[in-house]
Amino acid sequence: MILVTGATGHLGNTAIQSLLKKGVPAHEITALVRDEKKAANLSEQGVQLKTGNYNDYNSIVDALEGVDKLFLISSNDVAADTLLQHKNVINAAKENGVQHIVYISQEIKDDETTAIPFVIQVHRGTAEYLKKTGIAFTIFNDTLYADSIGKFAGEGFLENGIFFPAGDGKVPFIPRTDIGEAAAVVLTTPGHEYKTYAITGNNAYSFEDIAGMLSDITGKKVKYLNPDLDTYAEALGKAGVPKEVVGFLSAFATAIRNGEFDTNRSDLENLLGRKPMELKEFLKITYGK
Numbered sequence: 001m002i003l004v005t006g007a008t009g010h011l012g013n014t015a016i017q018s019l020l021k022k023g024v025p026a027h028e029i030t031a032l033v034r035d036e037k038k039a040a041n042l043s044e045q046g047v048q049l050k051t052g053n054y055n056d057y058n059s060i061v062d063a064l065e066g067v068d069k070l071f072l073i074s075s076n077d078v079a080a081d082t083l084l085q086h087k088n089v090i091n092a093a094k095e096n097g098v099q100h101i102v103y104i105s106q107e108i109k110d111d112e113t114t115a116i117p118f119v120i121q122v123h124r125g126t127a128e129y130l131k132k133t134g135i136a137f138t139i140f141n142d143t144l145y146a147d148s149i150g151k152f153a154g155e156g157f158l159e160n161g162i163f164f165p166a167g168d169g170k171v172p173f174i175p176r177t178d179i180g181e182a183a184a185v186v187l188t189t190p191g192h193e194y195k196t197y198a199i200t201g202n203n204a205y206s207f208e209d210i211a212g213m214l215s216d217i218t219g220k221k222v223k224y225l226n227p228d229l230d231t232y233a234e235a236l237g238k239a240g241v242p243k244e245v246v247g248f249l250s251a252f253a254t255a256i257r258n259g260e261f262d263t264n265r266s267d268l269e270n271l272l273g274r275k276p277m278e279l280k281e282f283l284k285i286t287y288g289k
C-alpha cells in the first residue's frame with residue numbers, strides 16, 4: 001500500500017494520477033486528506049481515503065496502518081510548526097513499520113547563505129530526522145514550481161507586466177506534473193532508497209526570459225518590470241498584501257536574484273526516462289489561448 005499525503009493539493013493529486021497511469025491498482029493507493037469532501041475525484045477513481053492532520057499524531061498513526069511506502073508532501077501551513085508536523089508523520093510511519101518514505105524538499109545552492117532559511121531549515125531538519133529513523137528514504141530536492149510563476153509575477157501580469165524583484169537570476173523551473181510522475185517512478189521501481197535527487201529542469205530561465213516567452217505565446221508584449229526590493233514591498237503593502245506574504249515573496253525574489261536556484265544539477269531526466277517539460281511548453285499550456 002502506498003499512502004500519499006497532501007492528496008487534495010496539487011502535487012499529491014498529480015502523483016496519484018501518475019501512480020494510476022503506471023498501473024498501480026487504485027485500491028493499493030491511500031490518499032491522506034484533511035477534508036474528504038475535497039477528494040471526490042479520488043474516491044470516484046477507487047483510491048482509498050483516510051482523514052488525518054499532521055498536527056494530530058493519532059490520526060496519522062491510524063492512516064498509516066498497513067502502509068509500505070509513504071509519499072510525504074511537505075506542509076504548506078505557514079502558521080504551524082511544520083518541522084514538528086513532519087516529525088509527527090515520520091514517527092507515525094516508524095510506529096507502523098513503513099518501509100520507504102519519499103519526502104519533498106528544496107533544491108538550493110548553499111544552505112548556509114540562503115535568503116530563504118525559514119524554508120531550508122525545516123526541510124533539512126526533516127531530512128536529518130528521517131535519516132536517523134533508519135527507514136529507507138528518497139529526498140526530492142525540488143526547484144521552484146513553474147506553477148508558482150503566476151504567483152510571483154503579480155496581479156494581471158500579462159497586461160501590467162511582471163512585477164517581481166528577481167533581477168536576472170535564473171531558475172530551472174519545473175511543472176508539478178513532472179515531479180508527480182518522478183515520484184510515481186520512485187514509488188514503483190527499485191533502486192531509489194537512501195538517495196537524494198535534484199528535481200529541476202534541464203535549463204534555467206530569468207523573468208526577462210519568461211516575459212519574452214509570454215510575449216511570443218500571447219502575441220502581446222509582456223514586460224518584465226524589475227523593481228528594487230523597497231519599491232516592491234511598498235507597492236504590495238499599498239495593495240493590502242499582508243506583511244508576512246510580502247516578506248515571503250521578497251525573500252524568494254532575493255534568492256532567485258542571487259542565483260540560488262541555478263544549481264546546475266538534475267536527476268529528473270534520468271528518473272522520467274525522457275526530457276522534463278520545457279518552460280515555454282508549460283507557459284503555452286497555461287497561458288496560451
Ligand SMILES: NC(=O)c1ccc[n+]([C@@H]2O[C@H](COP(=O)([O-])OP(=O)(O)OC[C@H]3O[C@@H](n4cnc5c(N)ncnc54)[C@H](OP(=O)(O)O)[C@@H]3O)[C@@H](O)[C@H]2O)c1
Nearest residue numbers: 006007008009010011034053054074075076077143144145
Ligand atoms: N518548490 C516550490 O516551488 C514549491 C512551491 C509551492 C509549494 N512547495 C511545497 O510543496 C508542497 C506541495 O505543493 P502543492 O503545490 O501541492 O501545495 P498545495 O496544493 O497547497 O497542497 C498542500 C497540501 O498539504 C496539505 N496540508 C497542509 N497542512 C496540512 C496538515 N496540517 N495536515 C495534513 N495535510 C496538510 C493540504 O491540505 P488541504 O488540501 O486540506 O489544504 C494540501 O493538500 C507544499 O506544501 C510546499 O511545502 C514548493
